[in-house]
Amino acid sequence: MLSHTQSDKPDVNGVVVERAVPVTMSDGCRLIADIYRPASGGVPLDGPFAVLVERTPYGRTLQRFMQFGQLAAQRGYVFVIQDVRGRGDSDGHFEMMTNRHDEGRDGAQTLAWVHEQAWCDGRIGTVGGSYSAANQQAAALHHPAGLRAQVLRDAGTNYYQRSFRKHGTFNVGNTLAWIVDQCSAGKEAQRDPRVRAELEAMKADLASWTHRLPLRRGKSPIAHAPEYEALYFKMLETSDDESFWQSTGLRIEGHWDRYPQDVAVMLVSGWFATHAAANFEKFNALRSRLKRPVQMIVGPWIHSPTMLEATHAGIAEFGPVAAQEGPINETWLCWMDRWVRDEDNGTDEKTLLRYFVMGTGDGHLTDEGRRYHGGEWRTSREWPLPETRFTPYYLDADGRLHTDKDTGAGGVSRYTFDPQDPCPGIGSTSVQLDGYASFILSGPQEQRCLPGLAACRGSDRPLKERADMLVFDTPVLDEAVEVTGPVELKLWVSTTARDTDFAVQLVDVYPPGALQQDEYPLLITEGVIRMRYRNGLTTQSLLTPGDVYEVAIELTPTSNVFKKGHRIRLQISSSSFPQYDVNPNTGEPMGLDTHTIKATQTIYHDASRPSHLMLPIQPRRL
Numbered sequence: 001m002l003s004h005t006q007s008d009k010p011d012v013n014g015v016v017v018e019r020a021v022p023v024t025m026s027d028g029c030r031l032i033a034d035i036y037r038p039a040s041g042g043v044p045l046d047g048p049f050a051v052l053v054e055r056t057p058y059g060r061t062l063q064r065f066m067q068f069g070q071l072a073a074q075r076g077y078v079f080v081i082q083d084v085r086g087r088g089d090s091d092g093h094f095e096m097m098t099n100r101h102d103e104g105r106d107g108a109q110t111l112a113w114v115h116e117q118a119w120c121d122g123r124i125g126t127v128g129g130s131y132s133a134a135n136q137q138a139a140a141l142h143h144p145a146g147l148r149a150q151v152l153r154d155a156g157t158n159y160y161q162r163s164f165r166k167h168g169t170f171n172v173g174n175t176l177a178w179i180v181d182q183c184s185a186g187k188e189a190q191r192d193p194r195v196r197a198e199l200e201a202m203k204a205d206l207a208s209w210t211h212r213l214p215l216r217r218g219k220s221p222i223a224h225a226p227e228y229e230a231l232y233f234k235m236l237e238t239s240d241d242e243s244f245w246q247s248t249g250l251r252i253e254g255h256w257d258r259y260p261q262d263v264a265v266m267l268v269s270g271w272f273a274t275h276a277a278a279n280f281e282k283f284n285a286l287r288s289r290l291k292r293p294v295q296m297i298v299g300p301w302i303h304s305p306t307m308l309e310a311t312h313a314g315i316a317e318f319g320p321v322a323a324q325e326g327p328i329n330e331t332w333l334c335w336m337d338r339w340v341r342d343e344d345n346g347t348d349e350k351t352l353l354r355y356f357v358m359g360t361g362d363g364h365l366t367d368e369g370r371r372y373h374g375g376e377w378r379t380s381r382e383w384p385l386p387e388t389r390f391t392p393y394y395l396d397a398d399g400r401l402h403t404d405k406d407t408g409a410g411g412v413s414r415y416t417f418d419p420q421d422p423c424p425g426i427g428s429t430s431v432q433l434d435g436y437a438s439f440i441l442s443g444p445q446e447q448r449c450l451p452g453l454a455a456c457r458g459s460d461r462p463l464k465e466r467a468d469m470l471v472f473d474t475p476v477l478d479e480a481v482e483v484t485g486p487v488e489l490k491l492w493v494s495t496t497a498r499d500t501d502f503a504v505q506l507v508d509v510y511p512p513g514a515l516q517q518d519e520y521p522l523l524i525t526e527g528v529i530r531m532r533y534r535n536g537l538t539t540q541s542l543l544t545p546g547d548v549y550e551v552a553i554e555l556t557p558t559s560n561v562f563k564k565g566h567r568i569r570l571q572i573s574s575s576s577f578p579q580y581d582v583n584p585n586t587g588e589p590m591g592l593d594t595h596t597i598k599a600t601q602t603i604y605h606d607a608s609r610p611s612h613l614m615l616p617i618q619p620r621r622l
Helices: 063-074 103-116 131-140 172-184 187-191 193-204 206-212 226-237 276-287 328-339
Strands: 014-024 030-040 049-056 077-083 120-126 147-153 264-272 294-302 353-358 375-380 389-395 412-417 470-473 481-495 501-510 520-530 549-562 567-573 599-604 612-618
Touching (some): 014 103, 049 131, 063 328, 077 103, 120 131, 120 328, 131 147, 172 187, 172 206, 264 328, 481 567
Parallel strands (some): 264 294, 294 353
Antiparallel strands (some): 030 077, 481 549, 481 612
């Protein structure tokens, strides 16, 4: 292997792509890759070169992969983009990242193959987002030779706790949309035009399936793709924290001490991007263990390849400043230049954590119809921020939210939850796919029903007017309040059911005025819990109707300035549909319910049971 310095960068004026190159795994399965090589005059250069690798379930010929391959090769890298097992042109069966097949092993064997190639100089980096980041994590645990750097765009650490399932619930809206999207582009659809047409029709009209949930086996077009149908129902019905969820692809959590210490890691996430909490966990775990740098960028983004470049999410516009950490390909390549090829480009001088504080905008409507929420970038070396004041905001029976425990009315607040008429979820921090506006909405959204959203059943009322939602507001703020960090809600509750859910949202309420006639409540973050898992995710414990339980609900971490004149709002209901599956309240096995029952839910907020929202308040900045 050669030792290269910055002056060794090759003179590259072209790119040659070697297509459909097989890489054979130890069990004989062939995984297919395209290889982008630096070239001159249409002939690949011998090199050797540093190599970047990405492994994807989404098809190696997507435009974004081809674009990155061209840029990387022009910069003097070899780029290897591979279809994972059972996807694209690769052999085998696709089983996602479960225990029946180790995605990390395939990744490590692919990297070992790369390391042996004549065009590889022994220095390797891995890149990718979502699935392609999770399989990087799993591969790293095998300590593949030559691995020097990674870019992990929004991968989870525990997909049972905070992804396909979330604190016991099933993330049905996002998971179903993802499954249908994959089926419509899968092998079965490619082989049979009729199957493709049925799946494309389901994808185009997911809204009509809203009121047919839960799905039953063999009763929807995904039955044409047996691997995906089996995966969907396995995730739905495996509600306990069982071995299915514990492969290193789905759960890197608990394996931090196995991570190679000589790898530099860049983490990218967003406040509405599904894995924000997981990435902060990863940031703290890796930077305390690795010898090379760990940097993290968190912006106002959804879970998307447009991270680092997007200026909006949901209904909120954040302005051009939101994209200043991009463009994404250049950011990734700069990281690799520094930590794979040892180029002194200033990347290591950047602060460990760069995060976007939302909410400094004036709230005007843009020409695109978005609410200008604005924001600015900040930096830190720690998370939570060292100056954080975790401040309890107490609930009272008058619907107020205040910091004085002894102020306001005590007592209880009640509502009735009917699973046949679930409260819609309007916006989310856990929806990974955009483009399903009649089915499910991603990112920050006005907390008002939309007639075109199937779960709203034609209503256009504000969510706060629903009888099955409790709303608690602060007084109008006389000065701005910055909330940056992890958010938790502590509740004392009882119910008439054997099992039920509590879904909560933190909302920034714009005041009525020149910009709008009525208040404008904008979702900032949210959380949910299934009560049978209140004592942990490994075992179920049904409720005794009427008994009072203390429960902590984790909301997705956030960073938002609630401006002077605004209010901080907490919403509490028992569903956020179809983001999460509706709890039938019966205590039956999830996904196998036979009926539903109404439940009376009681929230306690008296001296001995002081339900409160714990907010990470930051000092005022002039």
